[in-house]
Amino acid sequence: MxxxxxxxxxxxxxxxxxxxxxxLNFDNYFWQEYLPVHWGSLNNMDAVTAKMQLKAWYAKEAGTLSWYCLDFWTERLNFNVLELKADVEHLIxxxxxxxxxxxxxxxxxxxxxxxxxxxxxxxxxxxxxxxxxxxxxxxxxxxxxxxxxxxxxxxxxxxxxxxxxxxxxxxxxxxxxxxxxxxxxxxxxxxxxxxxxxxxxxxxxxxxxxxxxxxxxxx
Ligand SMILES: [Mg+2]
Known part of the structure; x- marks a missing residue:
């Protein structure tokens, strides 16, 4: 109390x-599960490899404005991150x-x-x-x-x-x-x-x- x-x-x-x-489940699930699988499938990468690659990129940007910037990730990953987020908006x-x-x-x-x-x-x-x-x-x-x-x-x-x-x-x-x-x-x-x-x-x-x-x- x-x-x-x-x-x-x-x-x-x-x-x-x-x-x-x-x-925070919405954000964690999106970045750690949903996005890696989607990005992997676009790049002929299995989910495990995609998750490892993204984890390294996330760690590099942690605590900066880029990490929180949808435009940054849209450019880096080459697809519309906000649009993908809408797929899981039921978790908000x-x-x-x-x-x-x-x-x-x-x-x-x-x-x-x-x-x-x-x-x-x-x-x-x-x-x-x-x-x-x-x-x-x-x-x-x-x-x-x-x-x-x-x-x-x-x-x-x-x-x-x-x-x-x-x-x-x-x-x-x-x-x-x-x-x-x-x-x-x-x-x-x-x-x-x-x-x-x-x-x-x-x-x-x-x-x-x-x-x-x-x-x-x-x-
Ligand atoms: Mg917070």
């Missing part, structure tokens, strides 16, 4: 989307109790801002599927900022766009590298997510306060 006294000083709530509010789902949590936040006085590394086209797809945009004062994509959330430059530029006080801001993000970058920037209140992907075990989160269920958040 995360006590409500830790919420007393909060004015701005920054929320990640994928793996925090929405099930809220994490348990995320919608109720967002509604509660929305009914409160907090400034609620989505900060996501997701590409704008992908945000659009997810909004069409979930109407998640209705809960936010603002939605900010790292692609509009020009840097991934893993980079200090993201936080510096974000701070010039929206006036938040670092002591009065809470960030909830399943990505520990992102949380470390936000901590370095000085954001004081940081929570991570125990189980970003409904089909995978809990992640190792010792470094940060962890949310097991949004129902535990008492504010």
């Amino acid at each position: 995360i006590a409500n006294n830790s919420w007393k000083s909060i004015k701005t709530v920054l929320l990640d989307m994928d793996g925090t509010l929405l099930d 789902k809220y994490r348990p109790h995320a919608e109720t949590f967002l509604q509660r936040l929305n009914d409160s006085d907090y400034d609620v801002v989505m900060v996501t590394n997701a590409h704008e086209d992908l945000i659009k797809m997810k909004v069409e599927k979930t109407s998640i945009d209705i809960f936010f004062d603002q939605i900010i994509s790292a692609h509009a900022i020009g840097h991934a959330k893993e980079e200090q430059s993201f936080w510096e530029k974000l701070h010039t766009k929206i006036p938040f006080n670092r002591d009065e801001t809470l960030l909830i993000d399943d990505n520990l590298t992102v949380l470390r970058a936000a901590r370095e920037f000085g954001i004081k209140n940081l929570f991570t997510i125990a189980k970003p992907d409904s089909q995978n075990p809990e992640q190792e989160t010792a470094e940060f306060d962890v949310i097991h269920s949004f129902q535990d958040l008492d504010f």
Whole structure:
């Protein structure tokens, strides 16, 4: 349980989307299973070889804006990645109790801002599927900022766009590298997510306060 006294000083709530509010299974399944099989079949490659090749390419781009950029992968892989994503859009789902949590936040006085590394086209797809945009004062994509959330430059530029006080801001993000970058920037209140992907075990989160269920958040 995360006590409500830790919420007393909060004015701005920054929320990640994928793996925090929405099930990361959509993204993981797409990149690790569905896309490799499709790309392999286009290039006369078996699924195992395609997965190995792509894994190496993914690792090279991890934590950069390119990794999150559909245009980058569309060019690199030579087919329309967004179109392929639409094949599995039935996997786009809220994490348990995320919608109720967002509604509660929305009914409160907090400034609620989505900060996501997701590409704008992908945000659009997810909004069409979930109407998640209705809960936010603002939605900010790292692609509009020009840097991934893993980079200090993201936080510096974000701070010039929206006036938040670092002591009065809470960030909830399943990505520990992102949380470390936000901590370095000085954001004081940081929570991570125990189980970003409904089909995978809990992640190792010792470094940060962890949310097991949004129902535990008492504010
Ligand atoms: Mg995430």
